Amino acid sequence: MGFRAVKRKNPKHVHEYTDRHGKARYYLRRPGLPKVALSGLPWSPEFMTAYESAMAGEVRRPPIGASRTLPGTVNAAIVSYYQSGAFGSLAASTRQSRRAILERFREKCGPLQLKAMPTAALQRIMDGFSPLAARNWKKALRGFVDHCIANQFLQRDPLAGVKLAKTKKSSGFHTWTVDEVAQYRAHHASGTKARLAMELLLQTGHARVDVVRMGRQHTKSGKLSMRRQKTGVQFDIPLLPELVSELDLQPKSDQLAFLTNAKGEPFTPAGFGNWFRSRCDQAGLPQCSAHGLRKAAAVYHALHGATAPELMAWFGWKTIGEAQRYIEEANRIKLAESAGAKLISRTAVGSPADPVSQNQTQAIEKAKAR
Structure with a gap:
C-alpha cells in the first residue's frame, strides 16, 4: 500500500479558482481590501515573496503589459x-x-x-x-x-525613411450655415435639452469634450471661464445673450453640468457626440455635427471683424495659424459677397447693359488697329 499525496493547505486568506482555460489562479482576499493576484504556485519562493508583500500592503499595480515584457x-x-x-x-x-x-x-x-x-x-x-x-x-x-x-533604446530613427501617401485635401467637418442653424432651432424649441446643446456649442464655439464639462461652477459675473481639456489653454468668454436666455429656461438641478444624460449624469464626450448626432438627424440635418458648429462659430466671429489674437483668446488656440484659417474663410465669403453686390449694382467691369461689352469693345479696337 503506497502513500497518497496530500495537498498542502493554501496560506491564510489565499483563494484559488480555475479560469476558463483550466489554469489555477490564486488571489489574496482580506475583508475590506481589494483582492490581489499572486504569481507562482502556493508555497513556492516566487509565490511567498508576492504573498508576503501583499500581506504587508506593499503591492503596487504592475505597469500595463508588464506580464508580457522582456528587456530589449x-x-x-x-x-x-x-x-x-x-x-x-x-x-x-x-x-x-x-x-x-x-x-x-x-x-x-x-x-x-x-x-x-x-x-x-x-x-x-x-x-x-x-x-x-x-x-x-x-x-x-x-x-x-x-x-x-x-533613452538610447535605439541608435537610429527607423521612422525617418517612412513615406506616406498624399491625402486628398478635405475641408473636414461640414460647417453649419445660417439656414441650418435656423432649421435646427425651428425643430428643437427653446427650453429643450437639444436646443441648449446646440446653443452651448454655437455660442461658446468650443469642442464637445469641453462643452460636456461646462457648468455653473465655471460661470461668474456673466463670464464662462475654464481650460481646454486638449491643450490646457485658459479661456474667459462672455456668456452671449442667446445662451443666457436658454440657460434660464432649464429646470433647476443639483447637477453642476449644464448638460446631462438620461441618468442625470454628465455626458461623456463620445456619448454626447452620438446623442447630438441623433438630434441633428431629427431636425433633418444629417450632414451636421457638433464640431461643425465650432467651425461655424469661428467663421461667424471672423465675419464680424475678430482679429487672429481675439480668435485665439476666445477659442483657446495656441497657434495663430488656426485662427488665420478662419479669417481667410471669412474674407473669402466677404469678397464673394462684394463681387456679387457689384454685379447687382452694375458697378462691376463692363457696361451696365452688358457686363462684358467693355472687353468686346477693346477687342474690336485692337482689330481695327491692325
Missing part, C-alpha cells in the same frame, strides 16, 4: 514610454487614441527586438492603411520612437 523588446519599450513624462503630458484624449494605435502595434511587433526594427517593416505597416490612418499611426509611433532614441 518592443513590448518593454512601449511600457517604458507609457510611464514617461512625454506620454503623461499628452491630453487624455490624445493618450487614449495613441495608446490604441500602440497596442495594435504591439500585437504585430511586441515580442520582437526593438533594435532589429527595420524601416521597411514600418513602411509595410503604413502601406496597409488609408493615407489618413497612416498619418495617425506615424504620429503615435513618432512619440514612441523619440522616447526610445532619447
